[in-house]
Amino acid sequence: MTNKGSVRKVNWHQAIAEVALIILGILCALAVDSWWEDRSKREAEIDYLESLKADFISIRDSLYEEIEWEKHRINDGKEIHANIESGLTRLAPEDFIQIISDFYWWSGWNWEPVTGTYEELIGSGHLEYIQSQALRIKLGQFVHLVDQLKVYRGIQVSTWQTAHRPFFYEHLIVSDMDYMGDYRPVSPFKNDLDALNSKEFWNLVSDWVVSHNTMRWRYLTALEKCNAILEAIDYELSTKAGTS
Numbered sequence: 001m002t003n004k005g006s007v008r009k010v011n012w013h014q015a016i017a018e019v020a021l022i023i024l025g026i027l028c029a030l031a032v033d034s035w036w037e038d039r040s041k042r043e044a045e046i047d048y049l050e051s052l053k054a055d056f057i058s059i060r061d062s063l064y065e066e067i068e069w070e071k072h073r074i075n076d077g078k079e080i081h082a083n084i085e086s087g088l089t090r091l092a093p094e095d096f097i098q099i100i101s102d103f104y105w106w107s108g109w110n111w112e113p114v115t116g117t118y119e120e121l122i123g124s125g126h127l128e129y130i131q132s133q134a135l136r137i138k139l140g141q142f143v144h145l146v147d148q149l150k151v152y153r154g155i156q157v158s159t160w161q162t163a164h165r166p167f168f169y170e171h172l173i174v175s176d177m178d179y180m181g182d183y184r185p186v187s188p189f190k191n192d193l194d195a196l197n198s199k200e201f202w203n204l205v206s207d208w209v210v211s212h213n214t215m216r217w218r219y220l221t222a223l224e225k226c227n228a229i230l231e232a233i234d235y236e237l238s239t240k241a242g243t244s
Contacts, residue, residue: 044126044129046237048129049237049240050237052118053234055118056229060223060230062113064223066111066219067216070219073103073208077212078209079091080096080103084196084205093193096193103208104164115143132232149215152214164208167195167204
């Protein structure tokens, strides 16, 4: 026989309310976690943006310097051409050698822009912290441009080694020319100024001027993209001011 007195009547309203409270608590906890995670990402984004800004200010300044160096080299090339046109009478021999040395100085050949923050964003997988897709694209394009600059600089080095260096080794005392990269042998020849008055040297100088004109144009392109990135960063920081 069933003991009817032992059967408890379920309070469905109370049970449903209790389950609803549990679910609500879970949802609230998830919402708080999501809010906190999003807040942490936004704070990290601001830190990354400020670091990127510092990096690109440094890049901008270094680009201005490199552009000026390229202009100096191009002007040196024009001065060399003018001296050749005058039959090497425009400049004293020692001044002419010094200009040639300046023209081929390798000071900027190891230009390395500061891209540490971007590399950290890529390496850590935090690039998504930068909410602006347009800015992420600009950053990627700039890094690609830097890689292209390095490739072109490598072509310049190869041209120097295969075309220019042999000429100087044969006709000039290279050790008198200050810096020529890491190449500083003691030439067995005296300075042969007649060789500097030749069509061969004229063509070498012309090719080098064209090469540095191309590099200057590439630096100007990089500077334009750098300034666009800085403007985008400033805009992003301004929209996030006071939100962290």
